[in-house]
Amino acid sequence: MTTQSQPLPTPAGSPFFHYQNNTLHAEGVCLEILARELGTPLYVYSRAALKAAWQSYQNAIGSRNTLVCYGMKANSNLAVLNEFAKLGSGFDIVSGGELARVLKAGGQAAKVVFSGVGKQDWEIEAALEAGIKCFNVESVAELERISEVATRLGKTAPVSLRVNPDVDAKTHPYISTGMKENKFGIEIGAAPAAYQKANTLPGIKIVGVDSHIGSQITEVSPYLDALDKTLNLLDMLGLQGIQVEHLDIGGGLGIRYTDEIPLDPKELLEPVYEKLAQRGYDHLQLVLEPGRSLVGNAGVLLTRVQYLKHAEARNFAIIDAAMTDLMRPALYDAYHGLLAVRPRAQTPETYDIVGPVCESADWLAKQRSIALEQDDILALESAGAYGFVMSSQYNTRPRAAEVMVDGEHFHIIRQREKLEDLFEGEQLLP
Numbered sequence: 001m002t003t004q005s006q007p008l009p010t011p012a013g014s015p016f017f018h019y020q021n022n023t024l025h026a027e028g029v030c031l032e033i034l035a036r037e038l039g040t041p042l043y044v045y046s047r048a049a050l051k052a053a054w055q056s057y058q059n060a061i062g063s064r065n066t067l068v069c070y071g072m073k074a075n076s077n078l079a080v081l082n083e084f085a086k087l088g089s090g091f092d093i094v095s096g097g098e099l100a101r102v103l104k105a106g107g108q109a110a111k112v113v114f115s116g117v118g119k120q121d122w123e124i125e126a127a128l129e130a131g132i133k134c135f136n137v138e139s140v141a142e143l144e145r146i147s148e149v150a151t152r153l154g155k156t157a158p159v160s161l162r163v164n165p166d167v168d169a170k171t172h173p174y175i176s177t178g179m180k181e182n183k184f185g186i187e188i189g190a191a192p193a194a195y196q197k198a199n200t201l202p203g204i205k206i207v208g209v210d211s212h213i214g215s216q217i218t219e220v221s222p223y224l225d226a227l228d229k230t231l232n233l234l235d236m237l238g239l240q241g242i243q244v245e246h247l248d249i250g251g252g253l254g255i256r257y258t259d260e261i262p263l264d265p266k267e268l269l270e271p272v273y274e275k276l277a278q279r280g281y282d283h284l285q286l287v288l289e290p291g292r293s294l295v296g297n298a299g300v301l302l303t304r305v306q307y308l309k310h311a312e313a314r315n316f317a318i319i320d321a322a323m324t325d326l327m328r329p330a331l332y333d334a335y336h337g338l339l340a341v342r343p344r345a346q347t348p349e350t351y352d353i354v355g356p357v358c359e360s361a362d363w364l365a366k367q368r369s370i371a372l373e374q375d376d377i378l379a380l381e382s383a384g385a386y387g388f389v390m391s392s393q394y395n396t397r398p399r400a401a402e403v404m405v406d407g408e409h410f411h412i413i414r415q416r417e418k419l420e421d422l423f424e425g426e427q428l429l430p
């Protein structure tokens, strides 16, 4: 059987990547031409896909008092951040570097929440100077540190305590964050005392409560279990005279990589709003921190087949992208869909799709049935989230360029690194 007599593969999750004249396109742009013109590996994002993902949250929110703080660790290219800033997004940051990116991209500090277990003094200072919405505080020691820094600067730090509700998000163990074995947050049993403490510390103003239970979540029940526990905490705090202004339920909604059935934001938010109303907390602002679900299926990684190697145990397609460009398969054994940008008519063979890096973990896809020839262009799907941002220069490899497609046009939003970028700042000994 040939690929011509088969239907073309369906790109995962996104209608913005589609086949036209037997060639994969992003919106109106032919990816074969783009890859040949700009070189590979190349990250390609669809602006329309970003907007559609944003809109799916807005449709679920309607007129309710809810702030989406894009979990920018998923994709922090300035053009992506600027797009979300223009749509009205806030940002969930986890470092001083991410704060600098938000400000550079035109985001508003007043819509920034700052998560992360290891905030350093300079990062706390920068966030106080910028005037962020709140610190999502992950330990009592951090609370004390923020109080010291704020007092020294003569400022008041708005804080929300990130509680660890000990629920199983039913996701990959490496990306689950809300179980008591995880380093994240303050265990929920210890939260009332931590809030009491926050209430007495100088330079601290309590504004919220926060939890984030993990990533790539495809069920509503773990969110609702966490919410129940958080609302019980709010009941207790209320009895102690501690009030908050907002409730942050984190991010974590999954996307389709293969056959997952992701939740529409509506499927999460409707029961959340219902529960808030039942429990008398619908006056609180709701804060969300989605990352992956806003960008994941808005991007692909284009790569070129360098060599085919037919070995005894395996057929290998050696491509010009590596674990340094897309780390998820090596790190989590993650599956990314693989598409031939121009599918061939020949009988498919089974290949392991591997990179040039000197590590056996340097694979991007395993045991995929595809008809290939040297120099073919391939697309690794669902690469818009945790793709470029997790890339490295290991093996002294320049990081890929990033492109945003917009209708019939494209914009280079990050140049490919040049060889001299790779050792900039290094010095020979005298």
Ligand SMILES: Cc1ncc(COP(=O)(O)O)c(C=O)c1O
Binding pocket: 071, 074, 092, 115, 116, 177, 212, 214, 215, 216, 250, 251, 252, 253, 289, 290, 291, 292, 293
């Ligand atoms: C605190 C926090 N907020 C938001 C996110 C974004 O998560 P996701 O990309 O799964 O939506 C993460 C990542 O898991 C996170 O750690």
Ligand SMILES: N[C@@H](CCCC[NH3+])C(=O)O
Binding pocket: 073, 175, 177, 215, 216, 328, 385, 386
């Ligand atoms: N980097 C992870 C998600 C981590 C989420 C951040 N806490 C991934 O690629 O799936």
